[in-house]
Amino acid sequence: xxxxxxxxxxxxxxxxxxxxxxxxxxxxxxxxxxxxxxxxxxxxxxxxxxxxxxxxxxxxxxxxxxxxxxxxxxxxxxxxxxxxxxxxxxxxxxxxxxxxxxxxxxxxxxxxxxxxxxxxxxxxxxxxxxxxxxxxxxxxxxxxxxxxxxxxxxxxxxxxxxxxxxxxxxxxxxxxxxxxxxxxxxx
Amino acid sequence: xxxxxxxxxxxxxxxxxxxxxxxxxxxxxxxxxxxxxxxxxxxxxxxxxxxxxxxxxxxxxxxxxxxxxxxxxxxxxxxxxxxxxxxxxxxxxxxxxxxxxxxxxxxxxxxxxxxxxxxxxxxxxxxxxxxxxxxxxxxxxxxxxxxxxxxxxxxxxxxxxxxxxxxxxxxxxxxxxxxxxxxxxxxxxxxxxxxxxxxxxxxxxxxxxxxxxxxxxxxxxxxxxxxxxxxxxxxxxxxxxxxxxxxxxxxxxxxxxxxxxxxxxxxxxxxxxxxxxxxxxxxxxxxxxxxxxxxxxxxxxxxxxxxxxxxxxxxxxxxxxxxxxxxxxxxxxxxxxxxxxxxxxxxxxxxxxxxxxxxxxxxxxxxxxxxxxxxxxxxxxxxxxxxxxxxxxxxxxxxxxxxxxxxxxxxxxxxxxxxx
Numbered sequence: 336x337x338x339x340x341x342x343x344x345x346x347x348x349x350x351x352x353x354x355x356x357x358x359x360x361x362x363x364x365x366x367x368x369x370x371x372x373x374x375x376x377x378x379x380x381x382x383x384x385x386x387x388x389x390x391x392x393x394x395x396x397x398x399x400x401x402x403x404x405x406x407x408x409x410x411x412x413x414x415x416x417x418x419x420x421x422x423x424x425x426x427x428x429x430x431x432x433x434x435x436x437x438x439x440x441x442x443x444x445x446x447x448x449x450x451x452x453x454x455x456x457x458x459x460x461x462x463x464x465x466x467x468x469x470x471x472x473x474x475x476x477x478x479x480x481x482x483x484x485x486x487x488x489x490x491x492x493x494x495x496x497x498x499x500x501x502x503x504x505x506x507x508x509x510x511x512x513x514x515x516x517x518x519x520x521x522x
Numbered sequence: 523x524x525x526x527x528x529x530x531x532x533x534x535x536x537x538x539x540x541x542x543x544x545x546x547x548x549x550x551x552x553x554x555x556x557x558x559x560x561x562x563x564x565x566x567x568x569x570x571x572x573x574x575x576x577x578x579x580x581x582x583x584x585x586x587x588x589x590x591x592x593x594x595x596x597x598x599x600x601x602x603x604x605x606x607x608x609x610x611x612x613x614x615x616x617x618x619x620x621x622x623x624x625x626x627x628x629x630x631x632x633x634x635x636x637x638x639x640x641x642x643x644x645x646x647x648x649x650x651x652x653x654x655x656x657x658x659x660x661x662x663x664x665x666x667x668x669x670x671x672x673x674x675x676x677x678x679x680x681x682x683x684x685x686x687x688x689x690x691x692x693x694x695x696x697x698x699x700x701x702x703x704x705x706x707x708x709x710x711x712x713x714x715x716x717x718x719x720x721x722x723x724x725x726x727x728x729x730x731x732x733x734x735x736x737x738x739x740x741x742x743x744x745x746x747x748x749x750x751x752x753x754x755x756x757x758x759x760x761x762x763x764x765x766x767x768x769x770x771x772x773x774x775x776x777x778x779x780x781x782x783x784x785x786x787x788x789x790x791x792x793x794x795x796x797x798x799x800x801x802x803x804x805x806x807x808x809x810x811x812x813x814x815x816x817x818x819x820x821x822x823x824x825x826x827x828x829x830x831x832x833x834x835x836x837x838x839x840x841x842x843x844x845x846x847x848x849x850x851x852x853x854x855x856x857x858x859x860x861x862x863x864x865x866x867x868x869x870x871x872x873x874x875x876x877x878x879x880x881x882x883x884x885x886x887x888x889x890x891x892x893x894x895x896x897x898x899x900x901x902x903x904x905x906x907x908x909x910x911x912x913x914x915x916x917x918x919x920x921x922x923x924x925x926x927x928x929x930x931x932x933x934x935x936x937x938x939x940x941x942x
Contacts, residue, residue: 346798410802415812418804453818479802496804504806511810514817 338362342370342388349480350385350495377498380435380483389499413465416516417472418481420447422508423515425493433505434498438490443518445469451516542642562596564639566604567613569595571636574628582617582625648715648747651682655718662725669730676726676736679719683743690750699761702754712751719744763791849895856890856898859883859922868900869907869919876913887922899925 341363345351353376354360367374367388375389410418424439424447448469473491476482483492508515543564544557551557558564573591577583583591585605592601608614613632617625658675661667667675693702723737779788859866868887872880891900903919 343796347796349799410804410808412812412816415804415809416816419809419813422809451818452816478800480799481802481804500806507806507810511813514810514813516813 338366339369342366345374345386345388350379350387353384353386375499377434377495379495380438380492385495387495387499392501413468414472414475416448416451417444417469418476420444420451420516421473421476421482421491421493422497423447423512423517425491426512429509429512433508434493434495436493436497438492441470441473441489441491444473444491447516447518450518539642543639546642562600563604566592566596566601567608567632567636569601570608570614570628571633582627584624585626588626648686648712651679651686652715652718654679654682655715655722659718659722659725662722662729665729669733672726672730672733673736676722676733676740680736680740680743683715683719683740683747687743687747687750690747690754694750694753694757699765702758702761705754712748716741716744716748849893852886852890852893853896853898855886856896856922859887860898860924864924866922867919868922869917872920873907873909873912873914873917880914880917884920887920890922897925899923 338359341351341354341359345363354363363386364374371391371394372388373391375387376384377387379385421439421444422433422436424443425436426433427437445466448465452465473482474485477484477494480494480496482494540557540559540561547556569592570588572595573583573588577587577591588605589598589601605614609626612629614626615629617627654675658667658672658679662672690705693705719741723734723741726737727734859868859871868883872883875883887898887900890896890898899922901921901923903921905919907917907919909915909917
């Protein structure tokens with residue numbers, strides 16, 4: 336029997352713990368299937384398994400929602416570049432899965448972005464003009480689930496939305512891992 | 523904000539109006555279907571009413587004049603089907619009771635009926651009770667009413683209010699939301715009615731003190747009716763809030779709320795609404811496309827300056843020296859062929875020099891011809907000498923000739939070639 340209430344709870348909370356009751360888990364999967372979605376089982380940063388709602392692998396989310404501005408929120412370039420730097424800094428080895436990755440200091444993300452945009456090219460010292468936009472992008476990405484919520488320790492961790500990316504998406508990132516903005520010392 | 527009164531403003535559906543009319547004529551109906559099912563019949567009467575009101579011809583209107591006036595409002599066949607009925611029932615009367623008289627006038631009683639129907643559409647029967655109370659109060663103030671009539675009217679008003687209050691309480695307790703919505707336009711004057719009843723009782727107590735008890739019962743019923751309307755509004759509000767049925771609000775109320783309410787008040791309707799967390803459609807392809815777009819371009823660097831030339835001979839001067847030496851060489855060869863003369867035939871020398879020597883003589887002569895600084899020219903014949911047994915089997919006759927100033931002439935020739 337599908338369980339739409341649990342599905343709604345999962346949508347609101349973004350992730351939910353895996354139900355201990357097998358029947359409840361089946362009901363949740365049934366509700367997701369009925370809604371044309373799928374339940375993704377993933378291990379969080381603390382190693383605890385959680386469930387989140389994702390799209391089927393053959394569903395072209397970008398093609399369906401990404402074309403018109405009214406159908407989905409469009410990310411500005413500053414957000415996309417910030418996410419690219421976060422992925423590079425929190426994903427130490429492209430041989431492994433990017434999620435959950437490793438925490439990275441915010442300062443390292445900022446340094447990677449300054450290096451990528453050559454903000455420190457002329458004066459030798461980093462220019463701080465773009466930092467507020469990148470900090471704002473971090474907050475935006477945390478709110479949208481691409482980064483984990485802020486724990487107040489100035490650390491950046493990848494969010495569950497990264498885990499929802501398809502294998503084709505991950506392969507594309509892996510193939511061009513070296514192009515992602517990284518800080519000095521990143522391999 | 524108190525929207526109770528506004529809750530009762532929205533017009534009702536046409537089907538509901540027909541039910542109201544049926545109930546209205548029921549006291550005098552002969553059969554259950556006394557009210558026509560098609561709502562257009564009332565439109566015919568309204569069209570006739572408008573025609574008499576707008577045209578206003580003395581002596582009435584003919585049937586054809588009425589039909590023409592109603593044509594835009596109702597179909598012609600509908601008008602024809604209703605006309606004889608209206609005449610037979612007295613809505614339309616002949617202006618003069620003569621057989622040849624074909625002009626009609628509208629019965630004033632029917633005018634009143636049409637006005638009542640319009641009031642029924644808007645406010646329902648409670649307004650009639652209020653009109654009864656008002657009329658009674660006016661007659662009481664002017665001393666035109668008898669005690670018997672006053673008792674009869676107060677009793678009628680009390681009974682009517684009792685019936686309406688009971689009807690509303692039944693709706694609130696037992697009927698569906700849709701029926702409440704359909705009924706809501708009928709009870710807009712509860713407060714005014716209560717005020718009217720109180721004023722009447724005050725007037726009654728001064729003229730007929732014995733009837734104070736009867737007046738108090740009227741006021742009690744008016745209070746009961748008013749309380750029933752409040753309960754009715756409470757349930758409407760409760761249901762509208764629970765269903766978030768914003769159709770209960772008028773557009774002006776939306777505007778008023780947007781302009782005057784605080785954020786907290788505006789958030790109340792959504793206090794129990796569940797929202798998805800913010801999301802963003804983002805693919806790895808978009809991410810990498812942005813990285814590619816904003817990747818810094820490689821910095822263009824100026825090539826390093828060449829090292830200083832080593833001390834020694836100047837290579838440019840060396841080139842010039844070699845060119846000069848070459849010119850002197852071919853000039854000397856040409857002079858050798860000319861032997862001080864102005865012209866020399868080179869054909870025999872070519873034929874006797876063998877292939878290698880022939881090639882050298884020809885190329886030197888042509889090089890001298892091409893060099894403007896060497897004052898000679900070479901002329902090739904169009905003939906061909908074939909010598910199967912000689913050192914050179916095929917030879918084109920060639921003549922070398924001295925010229926005075928070939929440099930200037932060659933410059934002119936080259937300029938002309940360039941212009942061409």
